[in-house]
Amino acid sequence: MRFDPFREIEELTQRMDRAFGNGIAAQTARLAPPVDVHEDEGGLELTLDLPGVQPADIQIEAENQTLTVQAKRNYTRGEGRTAHRVERAYGTFSRTFSVPAKYDLTKVEAEFDHGTLTLRVPRSEAAQKRTVQVRTGGQLSAPKTVDAAQTTPATSDTPATETQNAEVSQGA
Template structure:
């Protein structure tokens, strides 16, 4: 009778490939707090949002993005950034690995009602799109005098 090596069954060992696949899937698609679930496209567009007392700042890392391939709109306090990172292949080269992401992307985020949407400034430098969104001055309560008479 042939010998058979019997090792105790470890169910966790069989689950490791599943766990790795789930981690990768969730890492690519999970919406973290403060991020918008409305992001589409082949290219991930990571966004940082910060603020000062005067303005909000949105920074989007987009290496290889050109300003002519970028479209920014604001409608009903929803800021939408669309663009496309184009791949410029070198025909004389043989590519062995391409890890940088190329293609279209779209990010949308709802802005607070307290911004001056008509004064947003945008600049693109070193692969980072920077949006400065000024805050509107707070509406201060004021006293209204009531006149007596006709």
């Protein structure tokens, strides 16, 4: 088994918590669910694992280029039951993500399914790809895509420069 200093530190922290009686309270402070963040041309997608959390106990706030997710997982101990070990994290957590300005936080969508919260943050309109028309000879013409292998013969009526308009994409 390889030496993992982070695991050793975590185990030491857990032993200290148990020794000083901070069992459940200390685990509550460390409750931070794992998250996956993906990006594509449509925007960002954040996926958080929230097992045991009820949808009513999830709060999502989006403002000032930050996205905050808060959730609560309650611990219930039945009457007449003794807890010999409580390792799962309970309580409230808050996780904040900085979101670049090219994403529109006013259009965040959230979906909660089988303990997985998925947040979708679309790109803002200003950051969307768009087509720019190119003027040739002072005239605005419809954009066309020209294949580099394709040759267009010039006629006496139409100069070669006007038949080879190109589509220009401006990326975000």
